[in-house]
Amino acid sequence: MQIAMLGLGRMGSNMARKLLKDDHNVTIWNRSADRTQEIQKEFSSVTIASSIRDLKHLLQIPRIIWLMLPAGDATQAVLDEIAEIVDQNDVVVDGGNAYYKDTQLRYESFKNKRVRFLGIGVSGGVVAAETGYPLMVGGDKSAYEEIKPILDTLAKPQGGYDYFGEGGAGHFVKMIHNGIEYGIMQSLGEGFDVLSSAPYSFDLLKVAKLWQKGTLVSGFMLDRVIDALAKDPRLEQVVGEIGMASGETTWFVEQAKEENVPVEIIERSLEYRKRSQTDKKIQESFTAKMISALRNAFGGHEVKRK
Known part of the structure; x- marks a missing residue:
């Protein structure tokens, strides 16, 4: 499945690697190029986006864009850029530690653009790269159903995932x-x-x-x-x-x-x-x-x- 992973810190980089190992079509973006280059050395199949705007033509519609960024201003700044390039039925996922009330507002804002938004609480720490991530999902139910192949990969072998409701429900959990x-x-x-x-x-x-x-x-x-x-x-x-x-x-x-x-x-x-x-x-x-x-x-x- 095609997906863009934005933010290659401890969690984001390991999640991107896990998806690549399972043969997903992964595009990565990070503010500092060293993290993207590290992954490119390991996986020749990875695609690197030099900017958020590049995702518009690098990804097939409906696009799936997953953020793993620090909560607050860093996440909001990237979401503002994403809002300029996404089309109807695209899927935007915030997998960072966002405040559930912020996620609720973002869900409603993207819904007004007919873009499907998910807020996913990701747990398990760095060891989950091997053991599997527990994923607490909230937001658009149809988007949740659509990205299940991605969630399946991230949860393997001992993690899991479930859907808890619209808006900020996942981040609340x-x-x-x-x-x-x-x-x-x-x-x-x-x-x-x-x-x-x-x-x-x-x-x-x-x-x-x-x-x-x-x-x-x-x-x-x-x-x-x-x-x-x-x-x-x-x-x-x-x-x-x-x-x-x-x-x-x-x-x-x-x-x-x-x-x-x-x-x-x-x-x-x-x-x-x-x-x-x-x-x-x-x-x-x-x-x-x-x-x-x-x-x-x-x-x-x-x-x-x-």
Whole structure:
């Protein structure tokens, strides 16, 4: 299936590679040429667009254009350019971490042009290039049905996808997912912090590996704990200054307040991350070090080291 992938960061580049490996007809675009050249060296079949406007003649109608760009101004600027070149029935997909209210407005704007818009929450981190992406889809239902061959490829072998409704529904589901993720990471960090300070000399990696064998706390994130501890058993080289990659958990908390739903665990985990930016005591805690190491393990996010 023919598709253009715009934005070749950690996620976008791996998604483009996954599609190319499955013999899709992929056109790529990125603001910096080095990323496009890397993929071109690996896949002679890839097409490179030198500009957004090039997509008008490089893609067959109906065009499928998928963005993997930072939420906010960067995404909006490219969508504004896309709006100038698309035709009726084309499909535009925003796979970034967009605010669901922005996605709702974009869906309505493109719908007025009779262009089909999808907002897709993409999860799984960098490891999903191999394990498969979980994809939370919202927007135009006919576009969802049309791009299923693409979703099938991206989800293989262990990921998945589903449609949750019109407009910003997919990004809403992803927003909630990311808030829950904050709580899980905070809990793991705090638990291993207590273990590391206990009156016993626990082998933390051994604990994590056993917990992964069918316990109630086993799962994807505990696998990442194992990855982190295998590299640095006491996280002695990690500085617990936790990065803030996107605003989704902030939006989660704001949404919960709008709905009058208490979300104390997630709200406090968000505040903890904010405080870690300046609080040296937090930065030295095992909790913050673990959260930083987890972000690096599953998302490839930069972690400060001593």
